[in-house]
Amino acid sequence: MDLSSVRTTGEERNVRVAVDAMGGDHGPEEVVPGALLYAREHPGDTIILVGRTERVRAIAGRDVPASVTFVEAGEVIGMDEAPALALREKRDASIVVATALVKRGQADAVVTAGHTGAGMAAAVLGLGRSPGVDRPALAVQMVTDSGPFVLLDIGANPDSTGANLFQYAHMGAIFAERVLGVAEPRVALLSIGEEKGKGDARIQRATELLDASDLNFIGNVEGKDLVHHLADVVVCDAVLGNVTIKFFEGLSTFIFDLLRAEFRRPPRGPLAYALMKPGLDRIRAVFDYEKLGGSPLLGVRGTVIITHGRARRRMISYAVAVGAAAARARIPDLIAETFQHRRGEAVS
Amino acid sequence: MDLSSVRTTGEERNVRVAVDAMGGDHGPEEVVPGALLYAREHPGDTIILVGRTERVRAIAGRDVPASVTFVEAGEVIGMDEAPALALREKRDASIVVATALVKRGQADAVVTAGHTGAGMAAAVLGLGRSPGVDRPALAVQMVTDSGPFVLLDIGANPDSTGANLFQYAHMGAIFAERVLGVAEPRVALLSIGEEKGKGDARIQRATELLDASDLNFIGNVEGKDLVHHLADVVVCDAVLGNVTIKFFEGLSTFIFDLLRAEFRRPPRGPLAYALMKPGLDRIRAVFDYEKLGGSPLLGVRGTVIITHGRARRRMISYAVAVGAAAARARIPDLIAETFQHRRGEAVS
Numbered sequence: 001m002d003l004s005s006v007r008t009t010g011e012e013r014n015v016r017v018a019v020d021a022m023g024g025d026h027g028p029e030e031v032v033p034g035a036l037l038y039a040r041e042h043p044g045d046t047i048i049l050v051g052r053t054e055r056v057r058a059i060a061g062r063d064v065p066a067s068v069t070f071v072e073a074g075e076v077i078g079m080d081e082a083p084a085l086a087l088r089e090k091r092d093a094s095i096v097v098a099t100a101l102v103k104r105g106q107a108d109a110v111v112t113a114g115h116t117g118a119g120m121a122a123a124v125l126g127l128g129r130s131p132g133v134d135r136p137a138l139a140v141q142m143v144t145d146s147g148p149f150v151l152l153d154i155g156a157n158p159d160s161t162g163a164n165l166f167q168y169a170h171m172g173a174i175f176a177e178r179v180l181g182v183a184e185p186r187v188a189l190l191s192i193g194e195e196k197g198k199g200d201a202r203i204q205r206a207t208e209l210l211d212a213s214d215l216n217f218i219g220n221v222e223g224k225d226l227v228h229h230l231a232d233v234v235v236c237d238a239v240l241g242n243v244t245i246k247f248f249e250g251l252s253t254f255i256f257d258l259l260r261a262e263f264r265r266p267p268r269g270p271l272a273y274a275l276m277k278p279g280l281d282r283i284r285a286v287f288d289y290e291k292l293g294g295s296p297l298l299g300v301r302g303t304v305i306i307t308h309g310r311a312r313r314r315m316i317s318y319a320v321a322v323g324a325a326a327a328r329a330r331i332p333d334l335i336a337e338t339f340q341h342r343r344g345e346a347v348s
Numbered sequence: 349m350d351l352s353s354v355r356t357t358g359e360e361r362n363v364r365v366a367v368d369a370m371g372g373d374h375g376p377e378e379v380v381p382g383a384l385l386y387a388r389e390h391p392g393d394t395i396i397l398v399g400r401t402e403r404v405r406a407i408a409g410r411d412v413p414a415s416v417t418f419v420e421a422g423e424v425i426g427m428d429e430a431p432a433l434a435l436r437e438k439r440d441a442s443i444v445v446a447t448a449l450v451k452r453g454q455a456d457a458v459v460t461a462g463h464t465g466a467g468m469a470a471a472v473l474g475l476g477r478s479p480g481v482d483r484p485a486l487a488v489q490m491v492t493d494s495g496p497f498v499l500l501d502i503g504a505n506p507d508s509t510g511a512n513l514f515q516y517a518h519m520g521a522i523f524a525e526r527v528l529g530v531a532e533p534r535v536a537l538l539s540i541g542e543e544k545g546k547g548d549a550r551i552q553r554a555t556e557l558l559d560a561s562d563l564n565f566i567g568n569v570e571g572k573d574l575v576h577h578l579a580d581v582v583v584c585d586a587v588l589g590n591v592t593i594k595f596f597e598g599l600s601t602f603i604f605d606l607l608r609a610e611f612r613r614p615p616r617g618p619l620a621y622a623l624m625k626p627g628l629d630r631i632r633a634v635f636d637y638e639k640l641g642g643s644p645l646l647g648v649r650g651t652v653i654i655t656h657g658r659a660r661r662r663m664i665s666y667a668v669a670v671g672a673a674a675a676r677a678r679i680p681d682l683i684a685e686t687f688q689h690r691r692g693e694a695v696s
Contacts, residue, residue: 145602155540158548192503192590200506200587223594227602239548240588242540244595246571251596254493254575255603258634262627269627275620279610286606 014044015327017320018107021051022076022094023114024316025309028052031113032059034316038324039065041317045324048107050098051076073097076114079309083117087125095119099126102302108327109303111294111319119306120156120297127301130332132339135160136299137168138238138306139175140245141292146229148292150176151190154241156297162205165189165235166213169206171298171335172233173215178329179296179322184216185232190240191220202237252287294319296326299335303327362392363675365668366455369399370424370442371462372664373657376400379461380407382664386672387413389665393672396455398446399424421445424462427657431465435473443467447474450650456675457651459642459667461659468504471645471652478680480687483508484647485516486586486654487523488593489640494577496640498524499538502589504645510553513537513583514561517554519646519683520581521563526677527644527670532564533580538588539568550585600635642667644674647683651675 019035021028028051039047043065049056050071057070073094077086087096095114099122101107112119120138129136139152150172153160160168169187176185189206191199196219197207203220210217221230226244236244263273273280293315294307303326307319367383369376376399387395391413397404398419405418421442425434435444443462447470449455460467468486477484487500498520501508508516517535524533537554539547544567545555551568558565569578574592584592611621621628641663642655651674655667 158540158551190591192506192587200585203506203587223591223596224598226595227598236591237548239540239551240591243538243571243584243588244591247574247592247595248571248599250572250575251599252603255600255631258631259607262624262631265627268623272620272623272627275616275623276610279613279617279620283603283606283610 013328014046015108015324016046016048016106017323017327018048018050018071018098018101018110019316019320020095020098020110020112020114020119021049021056022073023112023119024307024311025079025113026312027076028056028059030312031316032056034311034313035320036060036064036068037313037317038320039068042321042324043067047320048098048101050101051094071097071101077118079115081115081118083115083121086115086118087121093118095122096126099123099302099304102304103127109305109323111305111307111316111323113307113309113311113316113319116155116306116309119304123297123300123302123304127304130299130301130336130339133171133299133335134167135164136297137164137171138295138297139172140295141180142226142234142245142248143287143289143292144227144229145286148180149229149231150180150185150233151241151245152233152235152298153238154245154295155238158238160202160237162202162209165202165206165237166209167299167339169210169213169215169217169233169235170338172235174334174338175296175298175326175331176232178331178334179325180232182232186218186230187215187233187235188218188221188231190226190234190236190244191222194220194222194225196220206235256287290315291318293322296322296331298331300332301336302332361676362394363456363672364394364396364454365671365675366396366398366419366446366449366458367664367668368443368446368458368460368462368467369397369404370421371460371467372655372659373427373461374660375424376404376407378660379664380404382659382661383668384408384412384416385661385665386668387416390669390672391415395668396446396449398449399442419445419449425466427463429463429466431463431469434463434466435469441466443470444474447471447650447652450652451475457653457671459653459655459664459671461642461655461657461664461667464503464654464657467652467654468645471648471650475649475652478647478649478684478687481519481647481683482515483512484645485519486643486645487520488643489528490574490582490593490596491635491637491640492575492577493634496528497577497579498528498533498581499589499593500581500583500646501586502593502643503586506586508550508585510550510557513550513554513585514557515647515687517558517561517563517565517581517583518686520583522682522686523644523646523674523679524580526679526682527673528580530580534566534578535563535581535583536566536569536579538574538582538584538592539570542568542570542573544568554583604635638663639666641670644670644679646679648680649684650680
């Protein structure tokens with residue numbers, strides 16, 4: 001498996017990743033094989049499969065690497081449940097039990113394909129915010145014409161302030177530097193115009209704070225710039241980030257579906273498809289978001305990766321890789337150090 | 349010319365459209381032929397070409413329809429100028445003179461491909477807001493899998509409130525009903541989740557106001573829904589709307605550029621292209637944003653259409669058509685009637 005998109009810097013210590021084996025649209029039938037894919041390639045890391053052990057073991061089969069362990073969790077939070085209520089009522093849900101392993105120091109990261117809201121709530125309630133962090137942020141790696149950049153917040157906190165965006169910028173830069181291996185990551189705000197400071201009041205406030213910081217702040221990027229790699233970290237409020245990533249998914253799917261229909265239209269479509277197959281494979285590789293794995297929830301006391309509900313085994317294996325890399329790089333510790341150091345410096 | 353995308357309802361009175369002949373990246377060389385394209389198809393409407401008359405007449409040539417008139421304006425606001433400063437210093441700029449024709453009742457609409465900020469500022473300063481409207485909004489028609497919907501605000505006002513979004517919803521619905529011919533247009537808010545009311549504080553406030561209104565309010569749409577025609581009017585703040593339309597342009601261009609490169613790659617690409625040409629033309633027709641013409645600035649005392657700076661003659665002709673249709677439907681009067689009637693009803 002090519003994990004070149006997930007690089008680590010510094011020490012190569014082994015880590016323990018708790019995987020919510022029951023989460024996601026496809027449940028353990030995809031999550032368990034995905035976790036095993038990772039485990040077989042990385043025998044030094046421990047994979048802890050959390051869920052209904054009997055079912056999880058049955059799916060895992062007999063040929064399970066020695067580095068894989070099983071932890072029982074009797075309940076599952078469904079994709080349509082209200083997160084707060086579900087977390088209150090299902091104390092034995094797989095995402096709750098998996099997160100508790102991180103809390104108790106028995107795992108270094110948790111990875112889930114389950115309900116995003118439940119995963120975030122389990123992390124915030126179960127692990128708590130990192131010291132000095134006002135609000136955690138959910139980040140994602142975005143496809144561009146020349147490698148991914150980090151976009152955040154894509155859904156943790158609507159109504160963020162300029163000071164929140166400022167913290168997101170720091171957290172995103174730490175992730176880009178330590179997990180993606182980008183030296184001095186370029187940080188930008190997503191806004192309405194490219195002139196620095198153009199935007200709404202919170203963008204203007206964040207601009208002031210970032211201008212005065214030691215980050216490599218390059219000003220604004222616009223919507224049209226998101227397909228180019230103008231910045232390594234792009235910061236925005238949750239509503240804007242969430243609409244952006246979902247529109248990315250919706251629009252690219254729409255275009256590729258139109259193309260697929262034309263390539264299937266007889267008599268010429270199938271022949272054109274045969275001729276274009278290598279080219280289409282190259283385009284598919286550009287849009288291979290499965291390799292980007294999952295979204296780190298930054299700013300909580302532990303490494304938490306939330307991947308797509310529709311993720312299949314290949315994407316799950318990459319999500320585990322992102323979790324392992326973030327845990328190995330001690331991202332939560334680095335974030336805590338950054339904000340303890342800055343505490344009271346620029347919070348308004 | 350097929351103007352089926354621009355329907356009018358009600359009376360078929362003739363209108364006078366003032367065209368900023370100097371605006372846009374391509375200047376009068378594209379704007380003037382575009383305006384003439386419209387004039388030849390619609391001899392009942394008057395087209396007023398505003399700019400350096402000598403140059404405009406030279407481009408128009410000898411065969412000018414009798415319905416086309418010329419108004420002198422000696423200056424031009426460049427695409428890179430600061431709008432407020434330029435408007436102060438260039439009293440004789442083509443966009444200022446064209447807007448003044450509407451103000452004085454000598455034209456029913458103004459159409460410009462010039463600097464968007466300058467066009468909006470000229471309209472707001474020159475015409476003023478419609479009575480009862482707190483903030484104007486810039487709208488655009490968005491491409492979907494089944495005909496366009498209206499998205500607004502895409503750039504007039506950052507830091508809008510829930511009450512502003514409520515007014516945008518009314519203005520967008522009037523445009524959709526009277527210019528696009530949609531009966532009882534479905535109105536939605538663009539947000540982070542599909543459950544009604546999910547989003548930030550202003551989306552929640554707008555939800556309350558819209559729930560209590562007589563609009564056909566259907567709740568939220570998400571980013572992934574923007575390629576489907578789930579709503580006829582989608583309302584959001586300027587930063588979100590602007591990033592959305594620019595990301596649409598950036599991402600679709602990115603994908604089509606990747607495809608173009610593969611279709612040009614010898615030896616198989618050109619053959620595949622020849623086979624797929626009819627299919628690609630069908631896809632191109634879906635993404636034919638030129639037919640959508642231009643963006644109406646809703647909520648000012650007059651019909652104002654701002655089209656793409658890169659618009660060429662074909663798109664200019666459609667922008668003039670949108671301006672004529674909106675003027676014919678008396679959109680500014682309908683907006684004023686709506687808000688005078690509602691004044692003080694829901695402004696918070």
